[in-house]
Amino acid sequence: MNVVMYEDELNQIQTVVDKLVRDANARVVCIVDKNGQLISASGETDNLDTTSLASLIAGTIAAMGGMAKLLKENEFPTQFHEGVKANIHIQLVGNRVILAVIFDSRATLGLVRLRVKRACDELNAIFEALMKRVPAGGGSAPFGEITDEDIDNLFND
Amino acid sequence: MSFINYLSREINCKIVYYGPGLCGKTTNLQWIYQRTAPEAKGKMISLATEQDRTLFFDFLPLSLGEIRGFKTRFHLYTVPGQVFYDASRKLILKGVDGVVFVADSQIERMEANQESVENLQQNLAEQGYQLEKIPYVIQYNKRDLPNIATVAELRSLMNPTNAPDFEAVASKGVGVFDTLKSVAKLVLTELKRGSGG
Ligand SMILES: Nc1nc2c(ncn2[C@@H]2O[C@H](COP(=O)(O)OP(=O)(O)OP(=O)(O)O)[C@@H](O)[C@H]2O)c(=O)[nH]1
Ligand SMILES: [Mg+2]
Numbered sequence: 623m624n625v626v627m628y629e630d631e632l633n634q635i636q637t638v639v640d641k642l643v644r645d646a647n648a649r650v651v652c653i654v655d656k657n658g659q660l661i662s663a664s665g666e667t668d669n670l671d672t673t674s675l676a677s678l679i680a681g682t683i684a685a686m687g688g689m690a691k692l693l694k695e696n697e698f699p700t701q702f703h704e705g706v707k708a709n710i711h712i713q714l715v716g717n718r719v720i721l722a723v724i725f726d727s728r729a730t731l732g733l734v735r736l737r738v739k740r741a742c743d744e745l746n747a748i749f750e751a752l753m754k755r756v757p758a759g760g761g762s763a764p765f766g767e768i769t770d771e772d773i774d775n776l777f778n779d
Numbered sequence: 780m781s782f783i784n785y786l787s788r789e790i791n792c793k794i795v796y797y798g799p800g801l802c803g804k805t806t807n808l809q810w811i812y813q814r815t816a817p818e819a820k821g822k823m824i825s826l827a828t829e830q831d832r833t834l835f836f837d838f839l840p841l842s843l844g845e846i847r848g849f850k851t852r853f854h855l856y857t858v859p860g861q862v863f864y865d866a867s868r869k870l871i872l873k874g875v876d877g878v879v880f881v882a883d884s885q886i887e888r889m890e891a892n893q894e895s896v897e898n899l900q901q902n903l904a905e906q907g908y909q910l911e912k913i914p915y916v917i918q919y920n921k922r923d924l925p926n927i928a929t930v931a932e933l934r935s936l937m938n939p940t941n942a943p944d945f946e947a948v949a950s951k952g953v954g955v956f957d958t959l960k961s962v963a964k965l966v967l968t969e970l971k972r973g974s975g976g
Contacts, residue, residue: 624780624781624782624783624970624973625780625781625782625783626783626785627782627783627784627785627786628785628786629785629786632784632785632786633786655782656873656874657780657782657793657873657874658793658838658854659782659791659854661784671821671822673821673822673840674821674822674824674838674840677824677838677840677854678824678838681826681835681836681870684870684871684873685835685867685870687870688866688867688869688870765783765790765967765970765971765973766971767847768846768847768967768970768971770968772846772847773846773964773967773968773971774964776843776844776846776851776963776967777843777960777963777964
């Protein structure tokens with residue numbers, strides 16, 4: 623089972639994320655899948671290790687999900703951590719992907735919450751459409767054409 | 780569960796290093812990290828105790844190069860081997876594309892090795908995976924120590940299905956890249972097979 627994301631959806635997601643950065647006065651917004659893959663990021667990402675950030679965000683959501691199970695809760699879908707300069711708001715979207723917003727004193731938690739809620743609705747719509755499309759799309763198409771030689775070539779150092 | 784991104788033309792796969800406590804999983808990732816060119820790797824993240832035991836996971840993102848215009852990226856994870864961290868191991872196995880089992884060759888660790896494989900099978904089964912059906916490679920580590928089982932013994936105990944296996948001294952880098960290449964290749968081959976190629 624693979625996740626395949628096409629340009630269309632990724633562009634739609636990027637639009638939501640770009641807008642959220644502006645509307646919430648956020649420093650960084652990113653979307654991560656539950657396994658820790660970064661799907662989309664926006665804002666001041668130049669000096670940020672978004673790959674590592676993505677795996678850690680997925681890790682905390684996974685850990686909280688584990689705790690929820692023990693407590694017979696469904697999920698703990700929202701986390702908020704407050705630092706001196708940076709704050710992070712992490713939201714599970716439709717139990718599929720994670721929306722993380724990093725912000726500073728230019729924004730307030732109230733504003734972030736409000737904008738995150740709207741973005742969640744938009745993201746849910748996009749992912750629902752994506753899920754419907756995937757089975758028809760035919761799996762991980764480009765890899766059918768790969769030869770054993772292609773794979774071997776990767777490892778010639 | 781590999782992740783294919785058509786916009787950035789990337790394919791991401793997840794490889795998990797599994798095995799009993801202190802068998803050398805983290806050491807494998809540290810060696811890979813040290814010996815990989817800066818442009819091909821990201822930061823290595825280790826969530827560990829003060830005694831350097833893995834608490835949640837180690838994480839190392841690697842780029843292997845391009846296949847047909849797609850960048851291939853591998854996310855390497857280790858699990859915490861200590862028995863009582865089972866809840867964390869289950870979480871890290873989610874969405875796994877390939878597993879490396881690092882066995883400790885020392886005779887006194889044979890039981891721990893076997894318990895760990897059984898634990899792996901069980902945790903995979905909970906997610907609907909079967910060990911025999913996923914890309915799987917075994918590493919017999921710590922071959923430099925004096926009190927070790929022979930490879931034949933290790934094979935008969937740990938490798939009934941004839942998975943690719945490698946001898947290693949992870950702390951000196953012996954066998955580390957052979958193991959990684961083998962599992963990466965199996966993962967890509969599986970991806971090709973899964974897409975009808
Ligand atoms: N002699 C020898 N020591 C090794 C070898 N590989 C790892 N070690 C040592 O074994 C110890 C444990 O290694 P780790 O890589 O931390 O073990 P781990 O499997 O990550 O352990 P957990 O995080 O507790 O699951 C360290 O002191 C390593 O230096 C090896 O091939 N030979
Ligand atoms: Mg470790």
